[in-house]
Amino acid sequence: ETEIKWWQQAVVYQVYPRSFQDTNEDGIGDLPGIIAHLDYLKALGIDVIWLNPVYQSPNDDNGYDISDYQRIASDFGTMADFDKLLAAAHQRGLKLIMDLVVNHTSDEHAWFKQSRASRDNPYRNFYFWRAGQGDKAPNNWDSAFGGSAWQYDAQTQDYYLHTFSTKQPDLNWENPKLRQSIYDMMNWWLEKGIDGFRMDVINQISKRPGLPDGPLKPHSQFGDSQVTNGPRVHEFLREMHQQVLSRADIMTVGETHGVTPADGLKYAGRDRHELDMIFEFQHLRLDNSQHGFGKWSTRKTPLVALKQVINEWQTGLHGEAWNSLFWNNHDTPRAVSRFGNDSPQYRDRSAKMLATCLHLLQGTPYIYQGEEIGMTNAHFKQLADYRDIETLNAYDELVTSQHQLTATDMMARIEANSRDNSRTPMQWDATTHAGFSAVQPWLRVNDNYKTINVAAALADHQSVWYYYQKLIALRHQQPLVTLGDFKLLAPADEAVFMYERHWQDQTWLIICNFTATTIKRQLESLKTAQSRLIIGNYPTDTGDKLRPYEARVYAL
Ligand code: ISL
Numbered sequence: 001e002t003e004i005k006w007w008q009q010a011v012v013y014q015v016y017p018r019s020f021q022d023t024n025e026d027g028i029g030d031l032p033g034i035i036a037h038l039d040y041l042k043a044l045g046i047d048v049i050w051l052n053p054v055y056q057s058p059n060d061d062n063g064y065d066i067s068d069y070q071r072i073a074s075d076f077g078t079m080a081d082f083d084k085l086l087a088a089a090h091q092r093g094l095k096l097i098m099d100l101v102v103n104h105t106s107d108e109h110a111w112f113k114q115s116r117a118s119r120d121n122p123y124r125n126f127y128f129w130r131a132g133q134g135d136k137a138p139n140n141w142d143s144a145f146g147g148s149a150w151q152y153d154a155q156t157q158d159y160y161l162h163t164f165s166t167k168q169p170d171l172n173w174e175n176p177k178l179r180q181s182i183y184d185m186m187n188w189w190l191e192k193g194i195d196g197f198r199m200d201v202i203n204q205i206s207k208r209p210g211l212p213d214g215p216l217k218p219h220s221q222f223g224d225s226q227v228t229n230g231p232r233v234h235e236f237l238r239e240m241h242q243q244v245l246s247r248a249d250i251m252t253v254g255e256t257h258g259v260t261p262a263d264g265l266k267y268a269g270r271d272r273h274e275l276d277m278i279f280e281f282q283h284l285r286l287d288n289s290q291h292g293f294g295k296w297s298t299r300k301t302p303l304v305a306l307k308q309v310i311n312e313w314q315t316g317l318h319g320e321a322w323n324s325l326f327w328n329n330h331d332t333p334r335a336v337s338r339f340g341n342d343s344p345q346y347r348d349r350s351a352k353m354l355a356t357c358l359h360l361l362q363g364t365p366y367i368y369q370g371e372e373i374g375m376t377n378a379h380f381k382q383l384a385d386y387r388d389i390e391t392l393n394a395y396d397e398l399v400t401s402q403h404q405l406t407a408t409d410m411m412a413r414i415e416a417n418s419r420d421n422s423r424t425p426m427q428w429d430a431t432t433h434a435g436f437s438a439v440q441p442w443l444r445v446n447d448n449y450k451t452i453n454v455a456a457a458l459a460d461h462q463s464v465w466y467y468y469q470k471l472i473a474l475r476h477q478q479p480l481v482t483l484g485d486f487k488l489l490a491p492a493d494e495a496v497f498m499y500e501r502h503w504q505d506q507t508w509l510i511i512c513n514f515t516a517t518t519i520k521r522q523l524e525s526l527k528t529a530q531s532r533l534i535i536g537n538y539p540t541d542t543g544d545k546l547r548p549y550e551a552r553v554y555a556l
């Protein structure tokens with residue numbers, strides 16, 4: 001028997017600083033804005049805040065292009081603001097974890113400026129430089145944001161590798177000097193007292209030796225065997241664990257595309273000395289199109305497949321590794337729009353149903369800002385309302401230059417999938433700009449802010465917000481939620497997600513209707529004489545009858 005770690009019983013809240021709260025009237029969220037809402041987060045009951053990148057950056061990819069790891073972006077404030085935020089969080093018993101982006105830097109980072117200066121610069125091998133094949137790139141790898149993953153640089157007449165934008169050159173982890181510089185930087189942050197790291201695309205740090213051509217799979221770069229889960233990735237993580245992570249009582253979560261539960265056991269296995277948990281994306285890829293356009297699809301996630309994937313992760317990692325649980329983040333559509341129903345009629349019910357389904361699973365749940373009030377997709381119709389580099393590049397590629405899709409078709413795909421869906425400003429109240437800022441925000445506010453906002457949610461004791469508060473409290477009070485095992489029921493049911501959790505002599509039954517129709521299931525036969533309803537999103541219990549997006553949890 002191993003002891004429970006604090007992060008196993010914790011609920012994490014993801015703050016996207018650019019869109020959380022602006023305090024100095026520049027239309028951009030900032031660190032003082034986060035400090036101003038710490039009591040709000042404390043009241044919700046969460047334990048940990050994960051901050052998206054707040055480091056100095058030219059913002060080609062909203063802070064995921066870092067030009068100095070040890071400075072705060074002036075958009076967000078100063079290092080003194082950061083220190084204040086950390087202290088204010090700790091004062092309230094909240095922990096704070098930072099985004100760690102070490103697969104790449106900005107091309108404006110001092111290391112890259114050195115690296116590109118000359119072929120014999122001592123920083124040359126901090127990155128990947130290669131000669132082209134004639135006038136073609138060194139290999140056929142695609143960038144996640146469109147086009148080749150190689151950029152020609154006239155100064156030294158070589159190409160550099162960038163698996164994301166041209167302003168995000170990939171770091172060369174084969175170089176021990178680079179690794180040591182990263183570990184030193186991480187230790188510097190740990191000495192400040194932060195509580196852990198969320199590690200951006202961390203399973204891409206070991207590239208295939210020789211950088212060989214890969215099988216061409218348009219728009220599916222993250223399954224690309226040439227870039228993900230490379231031969232030295234576990235060695236690098238263990239080295240990082242030994243030199244950094246093992247030195248403090250922190251939590252780590254790796255962002256890992258293209259992983260299976262078998263990989264999960266390696267990255268987050270209990271005795272592996274690598275990471276505490278990972279974000280897997282299998283459950284968020286089931287609506288991708290099979291042919292051609294990858295994430296730019298308007299397909300719906302089939303429930304049976306979703307249940308199967310979640311079942312594999314729940315049972316595959318139980319007792320051996322640890323799951324992270326999430327429906328959405330800053331790179332995805334909003335959960336209620338994608339897996340539920342964001343119409344006025346069903347938004348509230350389906351948001352609560354999704355929360356029930358996720359928060360009763362085994363693992364550490366992540367709430368993305370605004371999810372706790374049921375914020376929806378942006379539903380912007382004009383390309384001019386979008387800011388995200390991935391969205392804009394995809395439109396350029398698929399519509400403007402390659403004519404693969406019509407403008408109308410692509411706009412529907414963007415409306416369903418753009419990362420800006422989750423990046424619109426936090427809706428605090430019904431005043432101008434939703435209380436996010438006194439001036440025009442960097443990204444347009446969702447038109448529905450007058451009805452969907454924090455002030456309205458807090459004023460209504462039946463709101464999604466109070467439902468999240470209850471779910472979080474349940475996890476803190478009931479060891480079954482953290483420790484129990486998972487059993488999927490009725491795997492072939494296309495409408496209902498039903499599972500049990502067992503711990504010691506307790507069994508809980510979780511029932512979630514993923515459809516807008518009333519349906520009958522033999523639920524009474526699953527219950528016992530002493531079964532009692534723990535939580536549900538309708539005020540009454542109608543036995544075998546499940547109403548639209550109904551969720552119920554029974555202790556049997
Ligand atoms: O968002 C995606 C799916 O549409 C991917 O393109 C995304 O880039 C991938 O999930 C990796 O994400 C992380 O690294 C990126 C950054 O743009 C994302 O915001 C970040 O979460 C590069 O640093």
Ligand code: CA
Nearest residue numbers: 022024028030
């Ligand atoms: Ca600001």
